[in-house]
Amino acid sequence: MRLINLILLLVTFLLLPGTALANPQEQFILHQINVGNFDIWQHTDGRWQDTDHDGPVDPYGLKNKEVTETYTYHESQYSRQFIPTRVEIEYFFTLTDEELTQAGRSESWSYFYDRYLRKTPKSYSVEKTGEDLTQGKVTVQKTFDMMPKSLNLKDPTVRAELGMDDQNFSNLAQGWRWYTPVLITWYGVPKAEMNLMASSIDPGIPSDEAEPGERYTATVKFKYFGNVPVDNVPIAAYNGEYRATLKKSGQPITTDNFAPGDIKTYTFDWTAPGSGETVLKGVIDTPPLENKYQETTEEDNIVQTTVLVRQPPPSPGSGSLTSQAVSQDGTITRPTGTAKWTDRVTATLRPERPTPPRGSLDWWRVTNASLTYPKKNYNFSFGTPYGPSGTRTISMNASGHTANATFEEDWAMDGARIYSMIERRMMAEHPKNYTITADYAITYQYSYYVWRGSGEDRHKVKRTRTGTNTGGASGQLLVNGTGVDSRAQ
Ligand SMILES: [Ca+2]
Numbered sequence: 471m472r473l474i475n476l477i478l479l480l481v482t483f484l485l486l487p488g489t490a491l492a493n494p495q496e497q498f499i500l501h502q503i504n505v506g507n508f509d510i511w512q513h514t515d516g517r518w519q520d521t522d523h524d525g526p527v528d529p530y531g532l533k534n535k536e537v538t539e540t541y542t543y544h545e546s547q548y549s550r551q552f553i554p555t556r557v558e559i560e561y562f563f564t565l566t567d568e569e570l571t572q573a574g575r576s577e578s579w580s581y582f583y584d585r586y587l588r589k590t591p592k593s594y595s596v597e598k599t600g601e602d603l604t605q606g607k608v609t610v611q612k613t614f615d616m617m618p619k620s621l622n623l624k625d626p627t628v629r630a631e632l633g634m635d636d637q638n639f640s641n642l643a644q645g646w647r648w649y650t651p652v653l654i655t656w657y658g659v660p661k662a663e664m665n666l667m668a669s670s671i672d673p674g675i676p677s678d679e680a681e682p683g684e685r686y687t688a689t690v691k692f693k694y695f696g697n698v699p700v701d702n703v704p705i706a707a708y709n710g711e712y713r714a715t716l717k718k719s720g721q722p723i724t725t726d727n728f729a730p731g732d733i734k735t736y737t738f739d740w741t742a743p744g745s746g747e748t749v750l751k752g753v754i755d756t757p758p759l760e761n762k763y764q765e766t767t768e769e770d771n772i773v774q775t776t777v778l779v780r781q782p783p784p785s786p787g788s789g790s791l792t793s794q795a796v797s798q799d800g801t802i803t804r805p806t807g808t809a810k811w812t813d814r815v816t817a818t819l820r821p822e823r824p825t826p827p828r829g830s831l832d833w834w835r836v837t838n839a840s841l842t843y844p845k846k847n848y849n850f851s852f853g854t855p856y857g858p859s860g861t862r863t864i865s866m867n868a869s870g871h872t873a874n875a876t877f878e879e880d881w882a883m884d885g886a887r888i889y890s891m892i893e894r895r896m897m898a899e900h901p902k903n904y905t906i907t908a909d910y911a912i913t914y915q916y917s918y919y920v921w922r923g924s925g926e927d928r929h930k931v932k933r934t935r936t937g938t939n940t941g942g943a944s945g946q947l948l949v950n951g952t953g954v955d956s957r958a959q
């Protein structure tokens with residue numbers, strides 16, 4: 471045993487300088503101790519048991535017994551702090567009491583040594599046969615001869631010490647145990663503590679709401695916590711679906727360098743949509759940008775704010791615009807003037823009957839009409855249902871005195887009460903009215919009489935003329951919830 475210790479010591483000394491040079495930041499992480507044991511049993515009829523269930527029986531005196539085991543690096547407090555770079559295996563080892571405690575054992579070193587290391591089988595050796603450092607796994611093969619007779623499992627004293635029941639072994643002729651302890655030592659490098667953060671965004675509007683179509687200058691701040699400078703960090707700002715031009719001191723910029731502790735300020739110009747709301751975002755080093763640096767967290771790399779656009783007063787309409795919704799699958803008809811998210815909504819326009827400049831109206835019909843309704847916010851999702859941003863316009867089918875169009879209510883689920891994990895607030899709390907508008911053109915024909923001739927010849931002549939009118943109508947659509955529980959975002 472002394473010779474083996476000496477050889478091990480030499481091998482360790484020979485290895486150390488090389489491995490230390492290979493990775494200068496590498497350091498000891500932790501010791502793990504596996505106190506394995508191997509028991510053998512012989513029945514009174516002379517048969518030996520196959521203790522480890524590998525096929526052949528395990529008799530006393532068998533040489534070169536091989537046992538394979540896998541150990542895992544699982545200590546979570548260490549795995550957060552270190553990345554394993556190396557794992558070493560020892561099978562005769564010496565630890566101080568303190569090191570033994572840190573390895574999770576409660577006994578003293580002398581007790582541990584007497585109890586386990588002095589009870590190893592003959593020719594005991596352990597060899598590392600495989601490792602997967604990214605998974606924190608190491609596989610070893612233990613080799614030993616099943617002798618000498620040191621720990622007798624038939625001895626009542628030994629059995630009492632091991633907590634074995636006498637009754638269980640009465641039909642067994644002999645039983646022996648050896649301990650096969652392994653010290654697993656993990657080395658690694660500390661994980662780099664660094665974090666980039668989008669810390670604040672100010673839309674730059676003078677009041678609570680933005681004016682429709684108005685241009686503003688927003689301010690966004692990015693911070694860096696870390697030990698070493700980072701270069702060419704991707705940064706950007708977005709107005710809804712549009713990437714804005716980020717500027718530093720008036721110059722466009724898409725990446726920047728940060729020193730530890732830096733807080734940097736940027737600006738970008740953005741234009742408010744015609745109605746609804748928009749989401750302004752500042753993004754640093756995370757999708758949709760390139761994720762160049764792995765950080766302690768990526769969850770703080772986007773900062774965003776919702777800007778409401780002042781609602782223009784509804785234009786006084788001539789005629790009516792009503793809406794009727796049915797559920798997506800067509801089975802439920804909603805009360806007139808209401809809709810739920812994913813419903814199909816049919817809007818019907820009924821322009822006012824035109825008043826001809828003179829005479830009487832012969833006929834009139836709608837020739838052209840278009841419908842305008844809220845446009846889904848680019849950032850809308852089931853989990854974070856931002857309000858609409860701007861509007862969409864579609865043409866209507868004109869027929870006689872009416873026109874209609876069908877569209878999907880895809881922009882709101884007000885009343886569904888969604889707690890957004892992104893905004894960390896309740897959204898879509900209450901049902902809400904949205905204005906939909908229609909513009910139309912109508913053609914009409916009218917007739918009137920004029921007097922012609924003079925005296926006896928004076929007579930009425932009918933004149934027929936056509937005219938066109940344009941106008942608009944608006945109506946309210948109350949959104950009160952969602953027609954489905956969830957859907958692909
Ligand atoms: Ca990152």
Ligand SMILES: [Ca+2]
Nearest residue numbers: 666765767768
């Ligand atoms: Ca981060």
